[in-house]
Amino acid sequence: MSLRPFRRYFVLLARYLRPQWLTTLLMSLLLLVSIGLQLENPRILRDFIDMTLAQGLSQNLIWAALLFLVITLLNQAVSVASSYLCEKVAWTATNALRGDLLAHVLTLDQGFHKSHTQGELLERIDGDVNDLANFFSKFVVHMVFHILLLLGMLLVLGTIDWILSASMGLYCLLVVAALTWMRRPVVDRWVVAHQASAEFFGFIGESLVAAEDIRGNGGLNYVWHNFYQRFSRWYNTTCYAGWSGASPWIISQALFTLGKVLGLVLGAYLWSIHIASPGTVYLIFVYSNLLMQPLDQIQWQIQDLNKSESCIRRIDGLLQTRSAIQDGPGAMPAAGALTLTFEQVTFGYTKYEPVLQDISFQLPAGHVLGIVGRTGSGKTTLSRLLFRMYDPQSGQICLNDVPLTEMRLVDLRQRLSLITQDVQLFDASVRDNLTFFDRSISDQQIHTVLAEIGLLDWYQALPEGLATRLGPTGNGLSAGEAQLLAFARVFLTHPDLVILDEASSRLDPVTEQVIEKAVDRLFEQRTGIVIAHRLATLQRVDEILVIEHGRIVEAGPRATLAADPTSHFARLLQHEQGGVFV
Ligand SMILES: Nc1ncnc2c1ncn2[C@@H]1O[C@H](COP(=O)(O)OP(=O)(O)OP(=O)(O)O)[C@@H](O)[C@H]1O
Structure with missing residues (x-):
């Protein structure tokens, strides 16, 4: 076996057990x-048997029995006590690992997220880590524990007869070697x-998110078919691996x-040549039985390591995945x-397949740009580049002459705000949302x-004010209300550039x-971009950019x-017909 897996185990253990070294030590x-204690008890029984045979019933036997008890x-x-500590160590380590994986996945680029379903990522962040609980809490300690127990018993057997101890030791080595060899495939x-499990949960996650559309469009048969597949x-793959x-x-049972x-x-041979007393023969028998316990445990741990190693490989693979979008050195455009x-x-x-081609324009500070174009012309893609969800294949984007790639992502995204038609709400309080x-x-x-954007009435009707929970995905809010909340978020973050992407599409006239006035105020002293299908929403913009098939076909002052x-x-x-540009 190469050293690489061992290095992986060591790095993982060192990282997550070091913070709880005291508990691990205890x-x-x-x-x-x-x-x-486990080594001592059979020795007491040996003395008990030998004393009974030599002296018959005596006071010492009662003391030996009490000591045994x-x-x-x-x-x-x-x-x-040790089981409790094992659980504690396992939970603390796996929770820390889950947190690190989640934080890492959140830093990965949009390309990565588009190519992995939410369910799959969930399974990789939680499912794989679950299977590592034993690895963290028991693997090393139990391995060391059982190896020590094994050595202790061989040592005690050595005090009786070295050939006995050597033969049992050789037997143990053969068993462990055979089991290790068998675990490879x-x-x-x-x-x-x-x-396969990650793909299954990925599919379930996707289906649940789209449950309304699936029901509405009669897609249930497709879902069931895929579910069973x-x-x-x-x-099948889990049964195969399990078998x-x-x-x-x-x-291993046959070997035991x-x-x-x-x-x-x-034992019988040593008794026949008068090397061992009946009590010692009993001790040999108990120890040869007890030897199976650590061997059994070692082989269980090795089996568990099969599972753990596959998880560690996948976790390692995820942690090694680097985001295609990296932080810049930290340049900051002026405030x-x-x-x-x-x-x-x-x-x-x-x-x-270029979606945007040779796009060049400048939007002066404090101006508002309207971007129009038919569906699929590349308007939303343009805003994704601005947030560095993706980087352009050629050319560059600058804010106040500072290329985006020179800025740290967190600094860049603090200066920008985006409101789209898909508002993400959390199962949290209104305040947190x-x-x-x-x-x-x-x-x-x-x-x-909230007063500025006309949500005061809605807010006053909330049973617990800002502490009211919204429920999963903002349950109970109309699409328009959700979009108004998204506007409120932007007002609270004070960005320097705001992008509205079809932002008011769900609002009734x-x-x-109500929101028009608030948006006017939002654009005061700020640069703005409005991506719109309805040209009526472009009344306030200074400049217009018309995009077709990913190219600018026209740019200039709106008027x-x-x-x-x-x-x-x-x-x-x-x-434009009926206010909608199609
Ligand atoms: N994540 C993605 N992966 C691959 N192709 C994509 C992705 N997102 C968009 N596209 C493609 O890029 C092109 C431009 O899409 P984009 O969403 O930028 O257009 P749009 O002008 O904003 O369209 P709409 O007005 O319908 O929102 C389309 O052909 C679309 O299919």
Whole structure:
């Protein structure tokens, strides 16, 4: 076996056990005490038998029996305490690992997230880590514990006869070598089984998110078909991996029986040549039985390691995945409204299919730009580039002449705000939904903003005010209300550049009017971009950019373009029917 897996185990253990070194140390000490107690009890029984045979019933026998009882009880108490500590260590370590994985996944680029379903990621962050609980709490300590127990017994057997001890030691080495050799192919099968499980849960997650559409469009048959297909794959691969792991178990049971026979034969032989007393023969028999316990445990741990290793491989793979979007050195554009420049930007989601081509324009600080174009022309893609969800394949984007790639992502995204038609709400309080869990924003600030965007009546009807929980995905809110909350969020974050992407599409005309004034104020002293299908929503913009098939076909001041009957924009205005540009 190469050293790489061991290095992986070591790195993982060192990282997550170091913070709880004291608990781990205590747990190890308790396990050591338990070894001592387990080794001692058969010795007391040996003395008990030999004393009975030599002296008949005596006072000493009662003391030996009492000592046996006390040690047994003590051993039970130590086992309970060490089990508790094992659980504690396992939970703390796995929770920390879950947190790290989640934080890492959140830093990965949009391309990664588009190519993995939510369910799959959930399974990788939680499912894989669950299977590591034993690895963290027991693997190393139990391995060390059982190896020590094994060595202790061989040492005690050595005090009786070295040939006896050497033969049992050789037998143990052969068993462990055989079991280790057998586990190799099992790891790969567990990797396949875990992937199948991730795909199954990925599919379930996707189906639940789209439940309304699936029901509405009669897609249930498709869902069931896929459900059974994926479930069968998961079931079959897991059974296969489980059965592959079972064959070493069956073989190990046969080897253990052989070990017991070996102990009995050797004990009988030593008794026949008068080296061992009946009590010692009993001790040999008990120890050869007891030897099976650590061997059994070692083989269980090895089996568990099969599962753990496949999880560790997948976790390692996830942690090694680097985001295609990396932080810049930390340049910061000057405070205040931002000047936005696109310089010959070309981008495609795949290498050979450009979605935006040779896009160049400048939006001066404090101006508002309206972007229009038919469905699929690349308007939303443009805003994704601005947030560095993706990087252009060529060209660059600058804010106040600072290229986005020179800024730290967190700094960049603090300066920008985006409101889209899909508002993400959390199963959290209204306050947390509005502030994105930022405790520094006061209730007074929130009240002012809610009043500004006309949500005061809605807010006053909430049973627990800002502490009212919204429920999963903002249950109970109309789409329009959800969008108004999204506006409130932006007001609270004070960005320097705001992008509205079809932002008011779900508002009824009355609500839209309410928000119009608020949007005007939002754009005061700020740079703005409005991506719109309805040209009516472009009344407030200074400049217009018309995009077709990923290229700019027209750019200029709105008033000028609107007044020029030969312009694309004027033609679009003429063709707009019922306020909607299609
Ligand atoms: N994540 C993605 N992966 C691959 N292709 C994508 C992705 N997102 C969008 N596209 C494609 O890129 C092109 C431009 O999409 P984009 O969403 O930018 O257009 P849009 O002008 O905003 O459209 P709409 O007005 O319908 O929102 C489309 O052909 C779309 O299919």
